[in-house]
Amino acid sequence: MIDRSQLLEKLERGVGAGNLSIGLELLSAYVGAEHYLLSRYDVFSEDAYAFVISSDWPFDLVRSFGAALTRRYSKRNEVDRCMEAYEPQFASCPGDLRLPAHLSEAYCSIPFNAGQARLLLTFLMRADVIVARDRMHDVALMASYYCSRFEHAAYAPENVLDLTEREIECLNWIAEGKTSDEMSVIIGISRNTVNNYITSIMRKTATKTRSEAIAFAVRNSLI
Amino acid sequence: MNIELSVQSGAGRLAASALPSAAWSHELDEMLRSLLSAAAAKDHAIIRQGGASDRAAVVLSSPALDADEDRAGIVRFAAQFSKSAESLSRPIISADGGSSIPFADRVDWPGEIAALFDGDAFVALPVRLGMLGNGTFLFSTDLDRLRSVDVIALHRKTHCLFKLLLTADIRRKAPRQNLNDRELECLQLAGEGLKSELIAERLSLSVHTVNAYLGTATAKLDSVNRIQAIAKALRLGYLA
Numbered sequence: 396m397i398d399r400s401q402l403l404e405k406l407e408r409g410v411g412a413g414n415l416s417i418g419l420e421l422l423s424a425y426v427g428a429e430h431y432l433l434s435r436y437d438v439f440s441e442d443a444y445a446f447v448i449s450s451d452w453p454f455d456l457v458r459s460f461g462a463a464l465t466r467r468y469s470k471r472n473e474v475d476r477c478m479e480a481y482e483p484q485f486a487s488c489p490g491d492l493r494l495p496a497h498l499s500e501a502y503c504s505i506p507f508n509a510g511q512a513r514l515l516l517t518f519l520m521r522a523d524v525i526v527a528r529d530r531m532h533d534v535a536l537m538a539s540y541y542c543s544r545f546e547h548a549a550y551a552p553e554n555v556l557d558l559t560e561r562e563i564e565c566l567n568w569i570a571e572g573k574t575s576d577e578m579s580v581i582i583g584i585s586r587n588t589v590n591n592y593i594t595s596i597m598r599k600t601a602t603k604t605r606s607e608a609i610a611f612a613v614r615n616s617l618i
Numbered sequence: 619m620n621i622e623l624s625v626q627s628g629a630g631r632l633a634a635s636a637l638p639s640a641a642w643s644h645e646l647d648e649m650l651r652s653l654l655s656a657a658a659a660k661d662h663a664i665i666r667q668g669g670a671s672d673r674a675a676v677v678l679s680s681p682a683l684d685a686d687e688d689r690a691g692i693v694r695f696a697a698q699f700s701k702s703a704e705s706l707s708r709p710i711i712s713a714d715g716g717s718s719i720p721f722a723d724r725v726d727w728p729g730e731i732a733a734l735f736d737g738d739a740f741v742a743l744p745v746r747l748g749m750l751g752n753g754t755f756l757f758s759t760d761l762d763r764l765r766s767v768d769v770i771a772l773h774r775k776t777h778c779l780f781k782l783l784l785t786a787d788i789r790r791k792a793p794r795q796n797l798n799d800r801e802l803e804c805l806q807l808a809g810e811g812l813k814s815e816l817i818a819e820r821l822s823l824s825v826h827t828v829n830a831y832l833g834t835a836t837a838k839l840d841s842v843n844r845i846q847a848i849a850k851a852l853r854l855g856y857l858a
Contacts, residue, residue, distance in 0.1 A: 399770070403720040474855030477747035477784060481777050508746045509707050536770050536777075540721035543707040572846030603811040609845050610809030613852040 397425065399533060406537060410544045416449050418541045419516075426530045428518035429498060432461050433542070436468040436506070437513035437552045448548045452519065453495060460492055461517070464504060468515055481507050481539070483531035497521055505535045509542035510549040558599060558617065565592045566612045569605055646782045650678070653775045657767065659757035660737040663689070665696045666753040666783065674753070677783070688734050695731050696754045699744060706752075709769050710742040714761070719769050739764045743776045750855065751784035788855075797856060801835035804828055806857050809848045 397405075402425050409418040415433075423431045432450040439446045446465050450457055468476070483505045488494060499522040506515050516538050520526055542548040558566075561582075568578045575593070579586040593605065602608040612618045654662060663679040674697060676689040683689060699710055709722040719741075727740060737758030744754045755776045759767070797805075800821070807817045814832070818825045832844045841847040851857045 400720075407720050472855050472857070473749050473852070474784075474788060477750045477855075478781055480747045481774075508748065511706065513748065532774060533770055536773055539707045544721075549707075569845055570849035572842035604808070604813060605845050606808040606848050607811030609849050610852060610857070613849050618849075 397421075399425075403537065406541050410541065415542070415545045415548060416451070419449055419538075420451070422516075422534050422538060422541075423518060426503075426518065426534055427520065427524050427526050428503070429521045429524075430519040432457060432464075432515075432517045432519075433538075433548065434461060434465045434515050434517070435512055435548075435552075436465050436515050439465050439469040441466075448514070448542075456492075456494070456519075460488060464517060465515060468504075468506060476506065476513070479506055481505070481532070481535040483528065483535065485528075494519075499524070501526075503531060505531060505538070507535050507539045507542075509539050511551040512542070512549045514538075514542060514548070558596065562592050562596050562599075563612075563617060565589065566596060566609065567618050569593070570609050570613070570618055643782070643786065646779070646786065649775065649779045649782055653755070653772070653779055654757075656775060657741070657757050657772055658759055658763045660759055661735045662755070662757035663692045664753065664755055664779070665693060666751075666780075677753075682736065683734060691730050691734065692756065695728060696742065696756060699725075699742060699754065706744050706746045708744070709773065710744070711764070712739045712741075714739065719764075719767075722769070741767070741769070741772075743769075743773050745777055745780040747777070747780060747784065751780050751787075753780055753783075755779070797835055797838055797851075801831045801838070802851075802856060804831040805835050805844070805848055805851050808832065808844055809852065809857055 402421060405421055406418045409415075409421065419431050419433055423429070430450075430452045432452050433448040434450075435446050435448060441462075444457075447457060447461065450461065452461060471479075483503050485501060485503050487500045488502055494500065499520045502517055502519055503526060504515055504517040506513070508514065516534070518526075564582065565578060568581060573581065575586050575589045578589045582589070593608075597603065597605075597608050600608055600611045602611055609618075659680075661680040661682055663683055664677050665674050666677045667674050674693045676683070676692055679689065679692070683692065699706075709719060710725050711719055711722045713724045713726045722741075725742075727735075731740075735758035738761040740756060740758045741764065742754050742756045744752075746752050803821060804817055807820060808814075812820065814825050814828045817823075818828045821828070823831075832847070835851075836842075836844050836847040839847045839850045841850055848857070
């Protein structure tokens with residue numbers, strides 16, 4: 396097994412080569428894992444695979460287990476996600492999952508962040524291998540450094556960044572519990588204008604109610 | 619040491635709040651000592667990010683950096699790192715720090731900061747846990763010490779420290795404000811765009827019950843309406 400400083404040098408070369416998977420293979424080898432799946436739980440969607448950034452898992456496992464893991468993580472409470480960032484989690488695959496014979500049921504998942512992206516790196520291991528736990532912690536950070544250099548891994552999630560300043564201001568007041576009437580007084584515009592802003596916000600964020608719009612804005616750090 | 623000074627960059631609004639000593643645990647102390655000795659830091663500053671994106675504060679620093687203007691300068695310095703989203707992840711070192719640290723971004727010591735810190739080189743280790751608990755650990759050291767420092771081990775410790783700080787924050791807040799499961803469910807679904815009728819259908823309750831749950835949740839979260847309650851619940855991490 397290579398040591399960490401050699402690994403870091405090779406990773407930097409991987410960035411130069413512009414190939415994300417080279418580095419992921421190196422990181423897998425470093426911890427003694429057999430296969431890796433790099434997914435993003437901040438852009439998870441049921442009917443597309445954009446959440447998969449790179450993987451050498453058997454494809455059916457990506458579709459079933461990989462999607463399930465990422466979906467579960469996307470629904471996790473933010474406090475838990477912050478406390479669990481960069482912490483390797485060891486667990487067993489569901490019993491009904493059909494794994495290739497050479498792989499162990501045990502897997503290791505490491506949530507981490509790269510730039511504004513929220514990622515999950517999940518390793519599958521050979522049945523006869525003991526995994527280096529301490530190295531897993533190092534991998535969390537190295538994966539973060541490495542992935543932050545790749546646009547297609549670390550791109551900022553598609554927030555509706557074309558909300559105007561006024562619209563953001565309205566959102567802030569709504570989150571404080573203000574009504575349209577109150578906002579018209581506070582901001583100094585007519586109630587109709589306020590409602591227009593709100594309609595526009597809901598259209599841009601594809602939300603159906605004020606509650607949903609606020610939830611969207613808080614989740615995406617807009618307010 | 620436990621005073622949190624907030625400087626809102628640009629708007630210039632100052633607010634001061636104290637981190638109660640009860641929240642300062644032995645664990646935090648140990649972690650900080652371990653971090654400072656591993657870094658062989660001459661001067662240091664720990665900057666925490668508030669909930670809103672541009673409110674940062676120096677939580678801890680070496681005695682030389684206690685003055686308000688000094689801390690404000692440090693906060694401004696740290697703010698420039700987070701302008702580029704990528705550098706939220708990677709270590710940042712002073713430009714003359716040599717090439718010993720892989721993946722580090724090199725930044726020049728701005729004049730005003732150089733005067734504050736006693737050391738040849740500086741290292742800034744950004745911590746980004748998610749929406750909460752973010753910040754930077756900034757320290758100065760000698761150039762030759764810099765070459766032999768284990769940045770990854772340091773960065774790991776920095777993450778642990780920030781998680782301990784976040785835990786202290788969470789313990790400080792009233793535990794879950796006693797929201798029960800039903801109240802949380804209703805808030806969650808309302809935040810997903812469901813109106814009371816649909817929530818009622820989904821949870822097999824009557825509309826009145828749903829509205830009652832939303833009402834009690836609103837009261838418990840000290841809010842004027844369910845929308846404010848949802849915003850608070852999200853920020854406190856009660857909702858996904």
